[in-house]
Amino acid sequence: MAQDATPNLNRRKFLTGTAVAGAAVSLTPPAGTPGGNGQALAQTPKAAPPSAAAMRAESAQPVAYSHMLDGKPGSDFMVDVLRALDIEYVATNPASSCRGIHESIINYGPEANKKPELLTVMHEESGTAMAHGYAKVTGKPMALLFHGTVGVQHASMALYNAWCDRVPMIMLSGNHIDAAHRLPNVPTYHAAQDPNAMVRDFTKWDDQPMSLQAYAEAMVRAYKITMTPPMEPVAISLDGHLQEHAIGKNEKLKIPKLVIPSPPTGDSGSVKELAQLLVGAEYPILVVDRAARTAKGMTLLVELAELLGCGVVDLYGRQNFPNRHHLATGPAAIGRADVILGLEVADYWGTVNQYMDNPEQVQKSRLKPGAKLASITAQDLYIRANYQDFQRFQEVDVAIAADAEATLPGLIEAVKSAMTASAKSKAEQRVAAFKKAKAEAAARSRAEAAHAWDASPITTARLSAEIWNVIKDHDWALVSRDSGQSNWPHRLWNFDKYYQYIGHSGGAGVGYGLPAAVGGALAHRAHGRLAVNIQSDGDACFAPGALWTAMHHKIPMLTVMHNNRAYHQEVMHLQRLGNWRQRGVDRAHIGTTIDNPFVDFSKLAGGFGMKGFGPITDPKELGPVLKQAVQIVKAGEPVLIDVVSQPR
Amino acid sequence: MNLPTISAAAIASIACTVLGVGGASAADAKKGQQLFITYGCYACHGYNGQGANVGVKLAPDPMAADALANYIRNSASAMMPPYSEKLVSNADVADIHAWLASQPKLDPKNIPLLKE
Numbered sequence: 001m002a003q004d005a006t007p008n009l010n011r012r013k014f015l016t017g018t019a020v021a022g023a024a025v026s027l028t029p030p031a032g033t034p035g036g037n038g039q040a041l042a043q044t045p046k047a048a049p050p051s052a053a054a055m056r057a058e059s060a061q062p063v064a065y066s067h068m069l070d071g072k073p074g075s076d077f078m079v080d081v082l083r084a085l086d087i088e089y090v091a092t093n094p095a096s097s098c099r100g101i102h103e104s105i106i107n108y109g110p111e112a113n114k115k116p117e118l119l120t121v122m123h124e125e126s127g128t129a130m131a132h133g134y135a136k137v138t139g140k141p142m143a144l145l146f147h148g149t150v151g152v153q154h155a156s157m158a159l160y161n162a163w164c165d166r167v168p169m170i171m172l173s174g175n176h177i178d179a180a181h182r183l184p185n186v187p188t189y190h191a192a193q194d195p196n197a198m199v200r201d202f203t204k205w206d207d208q209p210m211s212l213q214a215y216a217e218a219m220v221r222a223y224k225i226t227m228t229p230p231m232e233p234v235a236i237s238l239d240g241h242l243q244e245h246a247i248g249k250n251e252k253l254k255i256p257k258l259v260i261p262s263p264p265t266g267d268s269g270s271v272k273e274l275a276q277l278l279v280g281a282e283y284p285i286l287v288v289d290r291a292a293r294t295a296k297g298m299t300l301l302v303e304l305a306e307l308l309g310c311g312v313v314d315l316y317g318r319q320n321f322p323n324r325h326h327l328a329t330g331p332a333a334i335g336r337a338d339v340i341l342g343l344e345v346a347d348y349w350g351t352v353n354q355y356m357d358n359p360e361q362v363q364k365s366r367l368k369p370g371a372k373l374a375s376i377t378a379q380d381l382y383i384r385a386n387y388q389d390f391q392r393f394q395e396v397d398v399a400i401a402a403d404a405e406a407t408l409p410g411l412i413e414a415v416k417s418a419m420t421a422s423a424k425s426k427a428e429q430r431v432a433a434f435k436k437a438k439a440e441a442a443a444r445s446r447a448e449a450a451h452a453w454d455a456s457p458i459t460t461a462r463l464s465a466e467i468w469n470v471i472k473d474h475d476w477a478l479v480s481r482d483s484g485q486s487n488w489p490h491r492l493w494n495f496d497k498y499y500q501y502i503g504h505s506g507g508a509g510v511g512y513g514l515p516a517a518v519g520g521a522l523a524h525r526a527h528g529r530l531a532v533n534i535q536s537d538g539d540a541c542f543a544p545g546a547l548w549t550a551m552h553h554k555i556p557m558l559t560v561m562h563n564n565r566a567y568h569q570e571v572m573h574l575q576r577l578g579n580w581r582q583r584g585v586d587r588a589h590i591g592t593t594i595d596n597p598f599v600d601f602s603k604l605a606g607g608f609g610m611k612g613f614g615p616i617t618d619p620k621e622l623g624p625v626l627k628q629a630v631q632i633v634k635a636g637e638p639v640l641i642d643v644v645s646q647p648r
Numbered sequence: 649m650n651l652p653t654i655s656a657a658a659i660a661s662i663a664c665t666v667l668g669v670g671g672a673s674a675a676d677a678k679k680g681q682q683l684f685i686t687y688g689c690y691a692c693h694g695y696n697g698q699g700a701n702v703g704v705k706l707a708p709d710p711m712a713a714d715a716l717a718n719y720i721r722n723s724a725s726a727m728m729p730p731y732s733e734k735l736v737s738n739a740d741v742a743d744i745h746a747w748l749a750s751q752p753k754l755d756p757k758n759i760p761l762l763k764e
Binding site: 568584 | 690695697727729730731753761
């Protein structure tokens with residue numbers, strides 16, 4: 001909609017005699033309201049000097065009210081577009097620059113606040129991380145609705161995590177680009193010429209449409225771009241006047257048809273070459289990180305691994321492969337392999353090389369001499385220069401620039417065609433060895449979990465075993481990473497479904513964990529799944545308001561605090577530096593530990609209206625409390641248990 | 649940044665050198681427990697030396713006292729920062745080893761949650 005540059009309301013005249021009242025928007029209060037006698041607020045002494053706000057209001061250009069009210073608001077159409085794109089949720093922290101579309105979402109049409117539904121968040125960073133967790137369960141984007149400038153700045157860190165983790169989402173932010181027609185002061189502080197510039201390094205595309213038709217086209221394009229591998233966040237700036245003005249009477253608007261491009265697949269010649277390499281290998285392995293984007297990805301990986309009789313090293317960017325499958329193996333297999341296929345591996349160099357974080361900074365290859373490396377990754381199709389999320393360059397022998405999951409069916413067929421009797425026989429021998437090793441590893445895990453079983457602080461192994469005991473008979477999903485708990489869930493639990501694990505933050509920006517878990521739990525709620533969040537204490541303290549969102553929106557989630565009372569990763573870093581420098585470790589707690597006072601997470605949850613248990617220090621108390629907590633979650637509410645735990 | 653795991657093999661590969669560390673019998677296990685915390689060993693190896701993904705298991709069944717002492721002094725090529733005698737005395741290392749050696753060994757078959 002083109003904006004009329006000639007407002008039909010003369011604000012200077014409208015404000016006559018009201019300057020002292022000082023309101024930026026001066027309306028006649030109705031009779032019966034405080035100060036309202038049915039007359040304009042012209043009763044104050046005219047001799048009184050105007051306030052600064054009044055001066056600003058006086059000097060401001062008028063707002064075109066009739067443009068706002070004469071017909072269907074532009075923001076209603078914006079919501080039509082969100083509905084056409086099947087956006088389920090819009091995470092928002094309320095912002096005046098978004099008030100037009102906010103009002104439309106909650107009031108417009110029979111599906112008001114149902115499709116999409118507003119998700120109230122207490123920090124833009126939390127909302128973005130919620131969209132991150134949600135996308136990893138559903139595979140589709142949530143929309144975000146934030147203030148331009150200040151809201152986008154708050155969101156930026158979480159947006160970077162999503163960028164690093166190749167996750168789709170659409171960030172909408174309000175902006176008033178027209179200086180002559182925006183309110184002074186705060187709305188102007190919050191306006192920008194190029195509002196998405198600050199996040200352009202870690203968004204795949206952005207736009208600032210200046211008409212409703214351009215908005216519709218931008219949104220459909222944004223959806224296509226964010227959903228095409230490599231999936232990344234996109235950002236659209238919503239002009240305030242575009243939201244608030246009515247659609248022009250002669251304006252014909254059309255929402256373009258959404259067709260998501262098929263993901264890029266590998267060139268058939270390269271895929272055939274790769275298949276021959278794998279079939280001819282003595283000890284091939286697959287290294288998978290974000291290889292599976294959907295449940296089908298896991299099924300395809302199992303088929304390929306079983307066909308080749310090869311080990312699969314899951315780096316757990318996603319739950320790519322069933323962890324109890326006999327071919328699921330550990331990183332030690334990398335050193336034995338003569339052919340390694342990396343599938344959507346975020347840090348290939350760091351996977352096949354060892355970097356010792358010590359004064360010598362020893363770097364050495366983990367590879368067997370002569371090992372051949374291959375990769376299939378969409379990262380080869382799209383890369384940016386500034387932020388270093390592309391990691392160190394790793395040379396490979398076969399590089400296929402494509403989406404791994406989409407390429408797997410072709411690779412499987414090529415492997416079937418290339419398979420020989422000799423290769424099949426070797427594969428069978430490898431499988432027998434893997435089965436034996438798997439059984440031994442499981443026994444070893446149980447034996448190691450037994451160590452310090454009754455210790456206090458509670459070991460992460462015991463914590464994980466106790467949780468598993470109460471969830472294993474439910475349809476469960478872990479919505480947090482588990483490397484902070486020494487991977488005990490993956491050592492003791494049975495992850496055989498794709499949705500049971502959503503990986504890590506991507507960019508390792510702390511503050512992701514709690515809100516991403518809420519977003520993941522929201523996605524699981526539709527399926528009645530029991531969402532489990534093993535929550536680190538330091539992360540939870542970044543933006544604990546995510547607990548309120550979970551409570552307010554009735555998002556069932558079992559949160560078990562891994563409360564080691566420290567930013568423990570940094571404790572270890574400081575210890576190492578202190579020792580290298582021969583100064584010792586006795587002051588490494590300064591600036592790294594969370595004590596004096598300890599955080600009482602049970603009370604924190606209670607403050608948000610959530611049932612909290614603990615702090616629990618005796619491991620014998622944990623089982624019974626977990627059983628109670630699961631009942632609360634099954635009844636539809638989130639719950640938190642504070643467990644004083646060992647560091648890792 | 650994630651701290652890489654120190655492999656058991658890496659520790660085993662380090663040659664054992666006698667540093668004059670006393671055996672468990674001459675050492676004070678109770679004091680060793682406190683020293684284990686004071687010197688920050690717990691941070692990577694757990695409060696009970698049970699190990700984690702950032703530090704190998706030290707207990708129960710710790711490596712020989714001399715091997716432990718050698719590792720503590722000469723771990724520069726590994727992830728763990730070396731503790732010189734200036735920072736940790738030989739007597740303290742012996743006490744820590746005594747404490748690690750005193751940790752009970754539990755059989756997972758006797759723990760219902762680990763029977764699976």
